[in-house]
Amino acid sequence: MTLSSDVLQYHRRVLTSAAVRAGYAHTCRYDEPAARREIARMTGVVMSVCGPGRGPNTPTMLVEALHRPIAQIAPELFADSGMGSLTVLDGGELSDDVYAEGCEDIVELLSGGVDPARRWLPTWAWMHGELVEREAFQQINEGASEEEYTAHRYFVVKQPAGGERELAELFSQAVGMRKSVRYVPIPADQVFRGKFWWPCPVCQWPMHVDGSQVRCRFPLHNAAYFVRDHSAKGRPLLQRRDGGVPRQPAARSLHREGPKRSMCVETAVWRHIVISGVSEICLFERLEALKERGVEVELWPGKDRYDLLVRVPATGWELRIDVKDYGCAVSLADRLRRKPPAARTIVIPDYRGEAQRDELVELLPNLTVLLVSEVLKAAKAEARKAGWR
Template sequence: MTEWLVGARDASAERAHRVVAAALRAAYAWTVRRQRRDAMREVARMTGVVMEAHGPGSGPTTPHDLVACLRQPLGLLPVLAGGSDDDIARLVLLDGDDRLTPDAYDLACEYALPVGGAPDSTQWMPTWTRMRAEQIRSDTFVALVEVNGQRGYVSSRQFLIEHPAGSHAELSERISETGVRPPRRGYTEIPADHLYHASDGQRWWWPCAVCRWPMAVTRTTVRCRYRPHAAVYQVPRGRSAGSRPTVKRIDEGRPRLATPVARPADGCLCVEFGIWRFLVVPGASELRVKRSLEALGAAVELWPERDSYDLRVLAGGTEFRVDLKEYRSVHRLIADLRAKPPSVRILLPKTHEHQRGTLEAALPALRVTTETKFCTEVRRALKAA
C-alpha cells in the first residue's frame, strides 16, 4: 500500500538510501516544529517511508519512535545494521538539544533524494534535505546557461564559487564589473546559526578560509560545515563592546590557514546551502587544481562541452580530461558512478585521495587518479614537450 510513496521495491542498498534520506528530512522537520505547523506532518510522512523500507514488524512505527532513533547512531536501525558504510552507521542526526548535528550537514546531505511524493513541505524544506546533489547542480546549470550561454555559464559559475558570500553592495559592484549573471534568487540571507551575536547586539560572521562561505557558530565555537575544510576556531572572552570579534584556532590539524576576519552581518548575503555544498565546495577544489596546473605551465579549460566534465588540460601536445569527484561518502560516490558511468577519468582531490583503493576495488573498470598523481603526470607531459 505504501509503494506509491517510494516506487517499486528494490535492492537493500536503495532501501538504506531511502531511510537515510527520510531520516534527514524528519530530523530537519523536527528542528523547526515550533516554527512550522506542518513540520510534524512531514515527520509522520517520513516515518511511513522508513516503515515501508523496513517491512512489517521492524523499525520505528510512530513519529516519536523515529525521532528517538535520530538521536542514536543510524546503524541501530535494522535496515542499516551490518551495512558496509561505517560512516552512515555511526551517523547521529539530532544532538542533545535536538539540533541537527554537524554530520547531518556534512555527510547525510549526500543521501538526500525525493521521497514521499510531492508534499507542501517542498515549499519550506531546504533543497539539500530533499534533492539529489546532481539535481541541484543540474538546476543551477540550466539557470546559468539559459541567460549566459556556455562562456557566460563558466564565468558565472566561477563567480559563485569565488564569491559565495558578501555584502549586497560588494556583490552588486562585482557583478556589475564582471558582467556575470548569477541565477535569479541566487543569494539569500546568511542562516541564523552562522551568525555570532555579540553582547552589544551586533551580529558577525566569518568566511571559511577554504570555501569563503559563512562558517557555523555554536555558542563560541566557529567552523565550516564541511569537515574536510578542517579548521575549528574559538571566540575568546573579554571582547570590548563595539570592537570586532576575533577567533583563535583550537584544532591541531593541517594545513596552515590564514585566520578569518569577522565581518558585520547587516546587509550581507550568501548562496543557499545546496548551491554551496554541491557547487561551491567541489568548485573550490576545481579552481585550486586549475591554478596548480596553470602554475606548471598547462592550459586548463573549466566545465567544457556544457559541463560534460570538469577540466580539460592541455600539457604540451597531450590532452587530459578529468571529472573531479568530492564526496564525503565513498559509498554514495560508488552508487552514483554505477548509475551514471563517467566518460572521462575520475580525479580525487587531495582531501579525498584515500578513497582511491575503495573505488578501484568496487569499480575495477573505472579510471581513477588523484590530484597528486595527476599533477605529476601533467608535469611529465610538459617536460616531455
C-alpha cells in the same frame, strides 16, 4: 528474500533521505506547525523500508534513533556502506554529518509536486545534488556562451557571500551578465550576537555559530574556532580549537538592510556547487600554474560536461577529469554507475585518502581513479617528457 544490489542501494537512499528530513523537522518543531506531521510521515517511510516489526515504529522512537548511527535502524542496508555511520541529530540540532555526507544520498521521496513539506523544508533536504545544480543554473544558462557559464560558476564558488551591492558589482565585472544564482540574507545561526559573521577560510561561506563556537559545517575544511574573550577594534576574534596559531578569518559586520545587506548563497547551492567547486578550482589553479611548462588546462568545458581538460600538446597527452568529493565511496560508485560520467578519470581530493581511492578502483573497474596529487605528478611528468623542467 535477498534484495538485489540496486534495490538495496535505493532503500538505503530512501531511509537516509527520510532520516534527514525527520531530523530537520525535529529541529524546527516549535516554529513550523507541519514539522511534527513530517516526522510522523517519515516514520512511515522508515517503517516501510525496514519491514514489519523492524526499526522505529513511532515518531518518538525515530527521533531517538536519529541520535545514533543510522546503520542501527537497518543494519542490513548499510553492511557495505560507510554511510551507516551517519548520525543525524547532535543534541537539539542537525549534526555536521548531515551537511558533509547525508546530503549526498538525498532522493525525492514524493514526486509530481505532491510533497506538502516542500513549502517549508530547505531544498537540500529533499532535492538531490544534480537537481540543485540544474535549477540553480537553468535560467542563467539559457543563451549564455560557454565562457559566460564558466565565469558565472567560477564567481559563485569564489564569492558565495558578501554585501549585496558589492556582489552585484563584482558579478557584473567578472561575468558581464545580469542574472545570477539566488543570494539570501545570512541565516541567524551563522551570525554572532546579531552583529558579525565569519567566512570559512576554505569555502568562504558563513560559518555556523553556536554560542562561543564557530565552525564550517563541512568538517573536512578543518575550520573550527572559539571566540576569544577580547576583541580588536570592537570586532570579535577567533582562536582555533586545536590551538594552532595561523591567522584566523576576520569578523565581518552584519548588515540587515540597505546596499550593504549581508547575503550568501542558499545552503543547497553551497553544499552541491560551492563545496565541489572549491576542489575543482583548486586543482585547476594548480594545473594552470604549470602553463609555462607546457601544460594546458580548461575548466568546465562544454558547460560542465566534465570538470577539467588537461593537455600537454608537445607529447599529445590528454586527460579528461571529473572531480568528486564524497564521504562514502559506495554512494559515489552507485551514482556513477547510474549516470556514467563523460570523463573516464575520476579525481578525489587528497584528504579523502588512498583508502577511498583504492575502494573506488575496486568498485569502478572501468574508470581510472586518482588523487589530486597524482594528477599533478602526471602532468609534471609529461612536461618533463616535453623538455620542460
